[in-house]
Amino acid sequence: MLQIRNLCKSYGPNPVLQNLNLSIAAGEIYGLLGSNGAGKTTTINILCHLLQTDSGSITLYDQPHSEATQSLIALVPQENLLYGSLTCEENLSFFARLYGLSKRQRQERIPACLKAVGLANRLKSPAETLSGGMQRRLSMAIALVHHPKLLILDEPTAGLDIDARTAMWRLIRQLQAQGMTILLTTHLLDEAERLCDRLGILKHGRLLAEGSLPQLRQRIAAQEIIVIKTAEEESAIARAQTLGFPHRRYGEDLAFWLPEVMELKDIIGCFAGILLTSIAREPVRLEHIYHEILRNPPVAERQADHLCTNSSTLSQLGRGLG
Amino acid sequence: MSSLAQSKKRLLRDWQGAIAIAQRILLELWRRQVSLVCWMIFPASILMVNGLILAKPSEVSTAAAFSQSVPPCLVGTALFFSCLGGSIATLVAEREQRTLKRLLVSSLRGTTYFLGVFLAYALIGLGQTLLIYALAAAAGAEFQGSMGICLLIIVLSIMVYVGTGFCIGATLARRTEDVNALVAALGVPLLLLSGALVPIEFFPDTLRQIARFNPIYHMIEALFEISVQGESFAEMASHLWVLVILAGVMPAAGWLAYRQMLISERSR
Numbered sequence: 001m002l003q004i005r006n007l008c009k010s011y012g013p014n015p016v017l018q019n020l021n022l023s024i025a026a027g028e029i030y031g032l033l034g035s036n037g038a039g040k041t042t043t044i045n046i047l048c049h050l051l052q053t054d055s056g057s058i059t060l061y062d063q064p065h066s067e068a069t070q071s072l073i074a075l076v077p078q079e080n081l082l083y084g085s086l087t088c089e090e091n092l093s094f095f096a097r098l099y100g101l102s103k104r105q106r107q108e109r110i111p112a113c114l115k116a117v118g119l120a121n122r123l124k125s126p127a128e129t130l131s132g133g134m135q136r137r138l139s140m141a142i143a144l145v146h147h148p149k150l151l152i153l154d155e156p157t158a159g160l161d162i163d164a165r166t167a168m169w170r171l172i173r174q175l176q177a178q179g180m181t182i183l184l185t186t187h188l189l190d191e192a193e194r195l196c197d198r199l200g201i202l203k204h205g206r207l208l209a210e211g212s213l214p215q216l217r218q219r220i221a222a223q224e225i226i227v228i229k230t231a232e233e234e235s236a237i238a239r240a241q242t243l244g245f246p247h248r249r250y251g252e253d254l255a256f257w258l259p260e261v262m263e264l265k266d267i268i269g270c271f272a273g274i275l276l277t278s279i280a281r282e283p284v285r286l287e288h289i290y291h292e293i294l295r296n297p298p299v300a301e302r303q304a305d306h307l308c309t310n311s312s313t314l315s316q317l318g319r320g321l322g
Numbered sequence: 323m324s325s326l327a328q329s330k331k332r333l334l335r336d337w338q339g340a341i342a343i344a345q346r347i348l349l350e351l352w353r354r355q356v357s358l359v360c361w362m363i364f365p366a367s368i369l370m371v372n373g374l375i376l377a378k379p380s381e382v383s384t385a386a387a388f389s390q391s392v393p394p395c396l397v398g399t400a401l402f403f404s405c406l407g408g409s410i411a412t413l414v415a416e417r418e419q420r421t422l423k424r425l426l427v428s429s430l431r432g433t434t435y436f437l438g439v440f441l442a443y444a445l446i447g448l449g450q451t452l453l454i455y456a457l458a459a460a461a462g463a464e465f466q467g468s469m470g471i472c473l474l475i476i477v478l479s480i481m482v483y484v485g486t487g488f489c490i491g492a493t494l495a496r497r498t499e500d501v502n503a504l505v506a507a508l509g510v511p512l513l514l515l516s517g518a519l520v521p522i523e524f525f526p527d528t529l530r531q532i533a534r535f536n537p538i539y540h541m542i543e544a545l546f547e548i549s550v551q552g553e554s555f556a557e558m559a560s561h562l563w564v565l566v567i568l569a570g571v572m573p574a575a576g577w578l579a580y581r582q583m584l585i586s587e588r589s590r
Binding site: 049050083086094126 | 338339341342349350421423429
């Protein structure tokens with residue numbers, strides 16, 4: 001449905017997107033992950049025609065992405081960009097008119113969109129009187145009003161409480177069930193894990209890895225992860241090395257990768273003689289994969305970085321000589 | 323679909339978009355009420371005070387004083403604060419609330435947005451026109467000249483103010499608090515120098531010469547000469563030409579400034 005090929009974008013001398021390639025199939029939820037500055041927002045802004053590309057191509061349903069295909073895309077921005085004094089109905093009506101919907105189409109779409117996001121009973125409520133979660137859902141309804149095919153959700157649950165977040169997840173799944181294609185960005189890896197059919201991990205404007213969660217899981221040579229708490233961390237790491245268990249730190253946690261699922265007594269036996277305060281078993285989650293991919297990018301990426309470093313060093317050297 | 327049909331469809335959509343923007347601005351003002359009420363109180367009070375200042379039982383009747391007060395009160399002060407101040411405030415609010423980004427995603431054209439803001443403030447300006455003329459008529463004021471030319475002067479003045487508002491709103495005013503400061507710093511000296519607050523007859527010669535470079539002076543003089551002094555079109559044509567040129571230049575400059583602002587807003 002959406003294909004991005006060799007997309008490049010720089011802000012002055014700083015490259016933000018470097019030969020970005022990704023494709024999204026109709027009806028899937030694609031999660032674009034990456035730390036701040038990785039290029040997610042730039043990608044979204046280019047898709048929404050807010051920014052021009054330096055090079056590369058975008059096609060939607062095999063047509064070059066242009067003003068004509070712009071109405072196939074809708075964006076739900078991170079902030080609730082609403083007109084507070086206008087009612088839900090008026091907010092939707094305003095944007096529907098900007099998209100050129102006739103009065104008849106508006107009469108049909110506005111109640112349908114508000115119903116879809118669970119705000120059917122708030123038709124006449126001013127947007128500023130809604131809770132944060134409701135405002136986000138209204139923002140979603142505005143995005144849906146002109147019947148887009150691709151919905152872009154920029155951190156859809158940022159700043160929402162757990163109930164509002166759960167409601168938003170439910171809504172996103174409902175939209176997918178109705179055939180909507182969704183591209184979402186998020187910093188919440190559990191959210192991405194729950195919602196996304198496929199994921200792409202961006203760093204410095206390059207896609208380091210892409211695939212479904214089971215596909216990405218293959219990048220970690222572990223069947224299970226254990227997190228231990230002990231005062232004798234050095235001893236634990238040394239013991240794990242002798243057993244061939246790689247170790248990682250996830251924040252404060254000291255974790256070991258187990259190449260196969262083991263019985264608890266066997267795991268404890270591995271660390272015999274070391275005083276363990278606690279031991280927790282975890283399945284391999286997106287969080288582990290994400291950290292691993294950012295820590296050890298694929299070889300091609302490392303080479304590209306190496307080349308970039310060399311070329312910038314050479315250009316700096318050139319400037320120095322000049 | 324032929325390119326002609328596509329252009330027609332696009333034009334229709336742009337027009338619908340402009341109407342939607344104008345309606346939204348007016349609806350927001352209606353809901354908040356304060357601005358609309360003030361934009362009614364302000365010209366009414368300025369007209370009353372001006373009329374009472376100018377009225378001298380032995381020389382100028384109350385009716386004549388009120389008819390003389392209408393041009394500086396309407397195209398000088400009322401439209402200045404509503405159309406110029408209002409369009410700056412709309413643009414700044416849209417930037418501050420970041421709703422502009424959402425408008426851009428909907429592939430709204432800059433010209434459509436400009437037209438929408440112009441329509442909204444033109445309606446407010448025309449409302450103020452009706453109010454001022456009604457109050458003046460109630461005080462016995464009589465007017466001369468062509469109503470069509472008077473209306474043309476008012477519409478051209480609104481275009482100049484909204485265009486200037488876009489220039490300032492897109493370049494200098496970044497926050498709501500900037501709006502008051504800019505309108506006070508740039509506007510009040512211009513108003514004083516136009517004869518809107520103090521009749522130009524009181525000005526020394528040097529200031530009178532400088533006033534000729536002030537667009538507001540030409541707005542007031544054009545309306546004054548045709549509606550109060552009953553001069554012919556030819557006699558006041560010099561003021562009207564200045565207005566026509568400014569009504570072309572200021573919206574164009576405002577549109578360019580707005581386009582530049584969009585470029586920076588898009589990458590935010």
